[in-house]
Amino acid sequence: MKALLNKLNWRYATKKFDHSKKVSSENLKILLEAARLTASSYGLQPYHFYVIEEANIRTKLKKASFDQPQITDASHLLVLANKPTFDATMIDDYIANIMAVRGLSKDDLLGFSQTMKSTLLDQADTFKGSWTSNQAYIVLGNLMTVAAEMKIDTCPMEGFDKAQYNEILGLTDKGLNTAVVLAVGYRSADDATQNYPKVRYSKEQIITHI
Ligand SMILES: Cc1cc2nc3c(=O)[nH]c(=O)nc-3n(C[C@H](O)[C@H](O)[C@H](O)COP(=O)(O)O)c2cc1C
Numbered sequence: 677m678k679a680l681l682n683k684l685n686w687r688y689a690t691k692k693f694d695h696s697k698k699v700s701s702e703n704l705k706i707l708l709e710a711a712r713l714t715a716s717s718y719g720l721q722p723y724h725f726y727v728i729e730e731a732n733i734r735t736k737l738k739k740a741s742f743d744q745p746q747i748t749d750a751s752h753l754l755v756l757a758n759k760p761t762f763d764a765t766m767i768d769d770y771i772a773n774i775m776a777v778r779g780l781s782k783d784d785l786l787g788f789s790q791t792m793k794s795t796l797l798d799q800a801d802t803f804k805g806s807w808t809s810n811q812a813y814i815v816l817g818n819l820m821t822v823a824a825e826m827k828i829d830t831c832p833m834e835g836f837d838k839a840q841y842n843e844i845l846g847l848t849d850k851g852l853n854t855a856v857v858l859a860v861g862y863r864s865a866d867d868a869t870q871n872y873p874k875v876r877y878s879k880e881q882i883i884t885h886i
Pocket residue numbers: 687688689690691744831832833834835836856874
């Protein structure tokens with residue numbers, strides 16, 4: 677466990693990536709599998725992941741990200757997109773998936789399906805959008821920890837224009853919205869940020885045992 681904490685101390689929001697260092701396809705697959713395995717509320721997985729390598733698209737995304745260099749310099753850019761709204765179809769698709777994977781009938785899952793529908797479907801789109809975005813942020817946290825465990829650097833990013841990202845990536849037509857972005861790669865040796873001590877509240881300030 678100490679080793680994992682050392683890696684969490686080692687990781688930092690990388691400001692300058694070494695553009696020449698690429699994450700291998702094998703390691704990328706592990707990261708994406710970790711994303712896929714992330715827990716979500718009810719297990720609904722109301723999101724989709726984009727892996728962006730294409731240089732022209734990344735140049736456009738950089739412009740839509742206040743010119744932050746991580747967007748083009750990192751090995752890969754992961755865009756975690758959430759569903760800004762949804763209807764019964766999303767729940768029915770999930771139920772069909774459970775039926776197939778676990779060999780259950782529709783009747784077996786009727787109560788679960790009705791619970792999800794009665795809890796979620798009458799909510800306003802503003803609630804639905806922020807709820808699905810919350811789920812995408814759990815993926816973000818999981819990805820950062822797994823990447824650190826593999827000594828892969830990341831920068832979580834929400835400093836970008838969502839409308840422009842949605843436009844560049846054609847997300848709106850697909851019923852998606854950019855929730856948050858993770859630049860993935862390897863730090864540049866001359867990124868001074870890696871030497872900055874971590875700024876965190878003390879355990880006493882941030883943890884209460886009751
Ligand atoms: C959701 C989220 C969004 C962030 N957006 C940006 C960003 O757009 N650009 C950036 O350089 N850092 C961004 N950061 C990095 C934070 O500033 C950084 O994680 C925080 O200062 C703690 O430092 P550390 O991650 O290096 O330990 C973001 C972090 C999170 C969690």
